[in-house]
Amino acid sequence: MDLENQKRVKDFTEEFGPENVIVILGASEAEASGLAAETVTNGDPTFAGPLTGVSLGLKVYHVCEPEIKDEVDPAVYDEQVGMMEMVLDVDSIIEEMKSIREQYCKY
Amino acid sequence: MGMLEGKKAIIIGDRDGVPGPAIEECVKTAGADVVFSSTECFV
Amino acid sequence: MNSVIKGAGYILVHTPDMVIHNGTTQTTERVVNPESEYLKELPSHLRSYEDVLAYWPNQTYIGNVTPAQLAEQGSTWVELKCPVTDRHGKYGEIMPQEEFLLLMQICDCFDVVKLDKDFVAAHKAAILEHPLFDESITSRLHDGVELSEIEHFVNEEGAEGLYDHDKLVGCVKRAHDIDHNLSAHVMHENLVSKASSVLALLHGIKNAGIDKAEIEYVIDCCEEACGDMNQRGGGNFAKAAAEIAGLAHATGSDTRGFCAGPAHAIVEAASLVAAGTYKTVAVTAGGCTAKLGMNGKDHVKKGLPILEDMLGGFCVIISQNDGVNPVIDLSILGRHTVGTGSAPQAVIGALVADPLARVGLKITDIDKYSPEMQNPDITKPAGAGDVPLANYKMIAALAVKNGDLDRKEMPNFLTEHGLVGWAPTQGHIPSGVPFIGPARDEMLAGELNTAMIIGKGSLFLGRMTNLFDGVSFVIRKNSGEVDEGGVSTEKVKKLIADSFRQFAATLAADDE
Numbered sequence: 001m002d003l004e005n006q007k008r009v010k011d012f013t014e015e016f017g018p019e020n021v022i023v024i025l026g027a028s029e030a031e032a033s034g035l036a037a038e039t040v041t042n043g044d045p046t047f048a049g050p051l052t053g054v055s056l057g058l059k060v061y062h063v064c065e066p067e068i069k070d071e072v073d074p075a076v077y078d079e080q081v082g083m084m085e086m087v088l089d090v091d092s093i094i095e096e097m098k099s100i101r102e103q104y105c106k107y
Numbered sequence: 108m109g110m111l112e113g114k115k116a117i118i119i120g121d122r123d124g125v126p127g128p129a130i131e132e133c134v135k136t137a138g139a140d141v142v143f144s145s146t147e148c149f150v
Numbered sequence: 151m152n153s154v155i156k157g158a159g160y161i162l163v164h165t166p167d168m169v170i171h172n173g174t175t176q177t178t179e180r181v182v183n184p185e186s187e188y189l190k191e192l193p194s195h196l197r198s199y200e201d202v203l204a205y206w207p208n209q210t211y212i213g214n215v216t217p218a219q220l221a222e223q224g225s226t227w228v229e230l231k232c233p234v235t236d237r238h239g240k241y242g243e244i245m246p247q248e249e250f251l252l253l254m255q256i257c258d259c260f261d262v263v264k265l266d267k268d269f270v271a272a273h274k275a276a277i278l279e280h281p282l283f284d285e286s287i288t289s290r291l292h293d294g295v296e297l298s299e300i301e302h303f304v305n306e307e308g309a310e311g312l313y314d315h316d317k318l319v320g321c322v323k324r325a326h327d328i329d330h331n332l333s334a335h336v337m338h339e340n341l342v343s344k345a346s347s348v349l350a351l352l353h354g355i356k357n358a359g360i361d362k363a364e365i366e367y368v369i370d371c372c373e374e375a376c377g378d379m380n381q382r383g384g385g386n387f388a389k390a391a392a393e394i395a396g397l398a399h400a401t402g403s404d405t406r407g408f409c410a411g412p413a414h415a416i417v418e419a420a421s422l423v424a425a426g427t428y429k430t431v432a433v434t435a436g437g438c439t440a441k442l443g444m445n446g447k448d449h450v451k452k453g454l455p456i457l458e459d460m461l462g463g464f465c466v467i468i469s470q471n472d473g474v475n476p477v478i479d480l481s482i483l484g485r486h487t488v489g490t491g492s493a494p495q496a497v498i499g500a501l502v503a504d505p506l507a508r509v510g511l512k513i514t515d516i517d518k519y520s521p522e523m524q525n526p527d528i529t530k531p532a533g534a535g536d537v538p539l540a541n542y543k544m545i546a547a548l549a550v551k552n553g554d555l556d557r558k559e560m561p562n563f564l565t566e567h568g569l570v571g572w573a574p575t576q577g578h579i580p581s582g583v584p585f586i587g588p589a590r591d592e593m594l595a596g597e598l599n600t601a602m603i604i605g606k607g608s609l610f611l612g613r614m615t616n617l618f619d620g621v622s623f624v625i626r627k628n629s630g631e632v633d634e635g636g637v638s639t640e641k642v643k644k645l646i647a648d649s650f651r652q653f654a655a656t657l658a659a660d661d662e
Binding site for chain 1: 109110111112114115116117118119120121123124125126127129130132133134136137139142143145146147149
């Protein structure tokens with residue numbers, strides 16, 4: 001994850017409290033989704049950014065996961081994400097995100 | 108109450124996946140307060 | 151008068167040492183994690199010049215292999231060896247690092263590039279023998295200086311080192327002691343861009359078969375900025391490169407739009423020619439050092455070679471309709487507007503479906519689409535997926551949604567209307583334009599009728615807006631009619647005769 005984005009995640013988590021924060025991802029592949037999710041839960045796996053060694057344990061979802069989709073206005077979801085659902089490998093993204101949450105999510 | 112309602116949402120979109128502003132439009136409808144939205148680019 | 155694609159040049163430069171010293175992934179890592187395993191492992195993952203010559207996507211980029219031949223090899227080429235290993239191709243060349251460092255010195259107008267005299271002596275012959283470098287270019291090459299002088303500039307005066315096989319062989323000095331915009335880092339980045347643009351221009355002009363004097367205007371569309379602290383992006387890379395390339399009759403300017411820059415620039419060039427403002431315009435761009443090794447961490451982690459070791463450059467020559475070369479059809483222009491939004495379907499709608507619908511065409515009416523042609527060998531291991539394929543899926547999905555395509559035809563659409571990506575991840579370089587050369591050849595051979603070139607740009611990276619951007623245009627086989635929409639000589643004669651008659655009648659009336 002971009003270093004500036006990591007800094008922002010860290011700062012906002014300190015400001016609002018980790019239990020009040022949710023991170024939503026839009027990554028194009030399962031692996032990239034997993035890496036971003038790992039960064040905001042267990043810490044930066046690439047050891048490059050401000051979240052290196054920082055385990056925030058934040059709640060994190062990909063926008064294509066049903067937990068998010070089901071809460072969004074269906075018309076808006078269809079307009080904004082509908083086509084990407086056809087393009088992305090949603091099943092493998094869901095599987096990867098679940099696995100990261102099970103391992104590292106604290107909230 | 109849903110998982111998003113009243114939550115501080117941090118959005119990390121992807122240029123080749125779903126971009127930040129598109130996710131923002133979605134989660135706002137579920138009552139989340141978007142505090143940060145960004146789009147990453149790997150190419 | 152429509153404009154045509156008169157020719158195109160595509161060049162690559164193998165720069166393994168710049169991966170280590172100038173790629174931002176590596177320079178950032180040296181700041182945040184100087185002892186990292188990645189930095190230790192990186193050098194053993196660099197490819198040799200022979201390796202990059204035998205790499206299928208590189209041979210496709212310079213035109214020795216067609217996109218169709220590349221696709222026959224699948225979509226992973228890192229393990230394969232291309233049977234064609236020529237340095238020179240139909241569209242350009244793959245220049246080795248040594249010669250490129252000398253070319254950088256040739257392109258330096260401010261005495262900031264210093265090369266070791268032994269290094270120059272060892273590689274000077276290659277520059278003198280280069281088929282496209284005339285005396286005006288080769289005479290700019292200096293003999294070089296003592297290595298100790300270079301070491302002094304690097305160690306004491308903040309110069310950016312130039313390396314070859316891990317050995318210091320030169321440097322780019324800062325052009326100002328205080329001004330960050332003229333720092334050694336920026337001067338290095340800009341000189342690399344300029345030198346690779348010069349090389350692309352020379353190949354483009356040669357391939358178009360025109361005289362240098364015919365170029366009236368040059369548009370540079372790379373992603374760098376040159377200027378000093380009082381005008382950071384003042385420019386003008388275009389004219390600076392035109393000077394070295396010997397385009398004495400050209401002026402020019404820079405167009406920027408992140409990765410969408412080339413598509414914007416070509417639309418502008420085609421419009422300038424169509425309006426009669428200039429007869430012949432060159433669109434050019436050099437490569438980007440910052441992006442070298444951008445996804446290197448993932449490549450090293452997966453035991454792959456560093457595939458982002460190539461600078462890219464391209465040049466497209468656009469000229470008045472000659473009745474032969476493919477036409478840029480300005481009646482079909484896609485544009486992502488401020489109001490389009492960033493939902494992927496809105497973006498593809500604005501760039502693909504809408505412009506076609508405006509002229510009564512369907513998505514399936516365009517033979518080939520060339521969106522972002524990034525090489526999937528590079529992006530897939532980095533978790534960014536197969537970018538061209540994702541674009542084709544989006545276009546197909548939109549075609550299904552619009553009723554232009556049956557859902558079960560989607561897989562066929564991807565291969566019939568799509569291409570595999572072969573361009574290096576150099577930002578603006580893969581963006582639509584890599585297919586212009588092959589499309590021109592296929593259209594001249596009567597194998598292809600229409601192609602849509604799509605450029606997309608991540609404007610949000612500049613932190614000035616959250617907007618995305620993109621433009622698209624269509625090129626089509628020339629119908630052979632030169633006079634489309636123009637005025638014939640006969641008609642001009644008649645118009646003049648008519649106006650004389652009217653004038654005479656007015657005079658006669660005044661007399662009465």
